[in-house]
Amino acid sequence: MQSADTDQLANTKGQDECLATLLLVEEESSALDLLATALQGDGYRLLKASGGEAALALMERESVDLVITGARVPDMDRVELLSAIQQKWPDCIRVMLTDQADPNAMVHAINKGRVHSVITQPWNDEELHLMLRQALAHQHAEREQKRLEAATQQQNRTLAELNSTLEQRVEARTQELKQLSDMLDAAYVELERSHVTATRALASLLNLRLSSPLQTNAQVDALVRTFAEIHDLDETLRRDLLMAAALYNMGRLIWSDRLLNTPEQKLFAQDQVAYQRYPVTGEKLLTSLEHLQGTARIIRHHRERWNGTGFPDQLEGNAIPYGARLLGLAVDFTELQRGMILPRKVPRQQVLSLLRKFSGRIYDPDLCNAFVKMCLEQAPDLGVVGQSVESLVSSKLKPGMILAQDLYSESGILLLHEGKELTRGLIEKLIHFEEVEDIRYSLLIRKPESQRSGPGSESHRLENKTLPPQ
Template identity: 45%
Template sequence: MGESVTFTDSDRPVVLLIDAHPDVLHSLNQLLSLEPFELLSATCAADALSLLASRPVDLVMSAARLPDLDGASLLAHVHQAYPHTVRILLTGETELTLIVKAINEGQIYRYLSKPWNDEELLLALRQSLAHQHSERERLRLEQLILQQNETLKQLNASLEKRVAARTSELQQTADMLDLAYEELKHSYATGTEVFSLLANLRLPRAKQTNRQIIELVRTWCVSHGVDEASNRDLTMAAALYNIGKLSWSDSMMASPSDLLHSADRERYRAYATQSESLLMTLEPMKDAARLIRHHQERWDGSGFPDHLKGEAIPVGSRLLKLAVDFIELQKGLILERQMNSDEALLYIRKYAGRLYDPNMVEDFVSVCATYLHDVTLGDPNVKVLGTRELEEGMVLARSLNADNGMLLLNAGKVLNLPLVDKLIAFETMEGARYTLFIKVDKGVSPTT
């Protein structure tokens, strides 16, 4: 069976039949009359070339002998002038000279013998036109792909320009937020720290926890050589562990969890899963969200939401529970009585193996000792300066936060004069005094 292609009236193939004998042309026209072709006829090469010049032709089938030019030469000319037109030689010659010439110079699709077999001739025409249709479609699709690729490149270039322009506009209008913005665009984790202020702002300053939990988790990560990805996930989890509490009433937000009853108790037990649900749609937050979900699980399996036990609790969740409980015990958010740091650590030790991973507790106590000692103050290469003592090129040893808890600058930030001026202006507007911890090289004064 030959290839089958369906043609519409508007794209019917045009077939040009060339033979010196009108009766041959008549027979061919009769044979092809039921095919979906538009038929043209010529009795000599000159008439055929005139027709070809006047309109597109899809297929030329020429006899070998014509009164003014042999069929092989005519098809060679068609190949040169109209390379996409299919060429077939119809010959009654027994010698191979013309056939070879038609193949070599005319690069014909095929040749047929006179007298022809009707089915063979119809099949040859159908196959050749189907082949031509497939080739044209291939070329059309290749061209379409090239055009689409070029359009895509132009769109990408245009999009990059628009994004750059929009980013520039945002930077110009950011005013008081540009200090934080420079850090935010470099780190998704930094963004979560700023966002964590939403939870803190719902609480009195004495009850705010997120910043201290973040710093405590970071101290653990540094002391244990935690890899960058895990460090980031733990920091984001510490920043947003209580985001699920935002729907609570103000009184419930500030109440010790042990004093909650009935419906409030159930809402409390659901906050970890609500925090996870809020963050799961953000791809970079998925691992951190999983840590948040399980940070209220207990080593003995009595925690929530999934009653995981022992090693089944993610390691990051075990650490986050230690940090959260250590800080919240001191803020009066777990028990009615606020503990000091020593009492909180005694409580954690007491419940090792019940609430907390017994293999992590002593490590955590050591980290808390480092955290409470404030290593930056004990470092001879760190100096404490006010904003008006700052100079260009100084490097922050510790992150700087505004009085309301908003992150202004990350540790490691290199100061420049415009940044110092903005800090002074911001300090004046807020009526605050900022203290900055600055790294200095040994033997070099920070004010020289």
């Protein structure tokens, strides 16, 4: 053992492996030597001090778990030393050695110094070891309890903070998800619109191949669109129908000019066979476009008949797709008036009579009745049922206005599609186009919500007025 007050006593184990750090305070080194020898094999880290001031100074620098004071502390009353240690390091265990069994002195030490144990010299090594192990185990348990309590308090504070901000964070996340949902919805709507716009643009190119009387797509579209709005058809069916109305005559593009301009009832032999192949040809032209599969099916079957005598597959009754039955009615209603089926143009009222006459043979009777009723009561050629619109010449147009109906040129080219928001640049281009072509267009414009009025107003009369197709 070393003689300096702050020397560390020899230990058989390394400092990192020690069970606890013990400080031995005693004036006589021989007493410390005996105590150190008794404790040396227990794995403790042993420190010594020969006086009270030295002991306090040492504890300022070292972490001490347990202090044992001998019978003699020269510069300080040992009870005062233990009291000072208790005040500054309350969790440090305090043990006092005494060579006298004075009950009053023991009580005084316990009360003032808060002594954990008093050991009478000479001590019993076994009892000394047991007492130290129990004292240090109790100390470890108290420290662990304090650590757990501190950790629990920290967790409680963290949970309280989380709870206080949970509602705000949930609301913020909900808003983020809503914004993402709105963005996806907008992207989907724009994608759907781009499909429809591309289809109508393609239909306008078809019109370049057809003479003006044969350009039926706009009127067929208006009829189908109006029926779909009145009867609130499924959105997917509505989309497929509108695209079919724009593209149903694609299969006629391979016809000769003579065949194109010959009414159906005047076709014979090979011409009749070619005529009956056009729905299949139109379907084949669309088979590579995934989003137009429903449209292709409608086009293939729109010339089938309710009694099974149609083409190309002789489907009968409800086996004919609903969309194909409706498109067939709209096509016949339009092409009969254009002179494309019979050798003469049939007036509108006579066409409606023919539809009723062949109901149950060529046409689905229930669907035919609903279609004729629509043609009699609504504005099927307008295609803007349920909207408040106004007709404006190009000079009255303003940026921000929304087009309520497709605008076609005299040659059948799609100039502007329904739903298009007009810009100053578009308006200027339209006016310039009118000047070059020496023509004037009237555009159907959606009225803002604030300008819509009830029955009896000019806009209400316009909604119910039948206008010729653009």
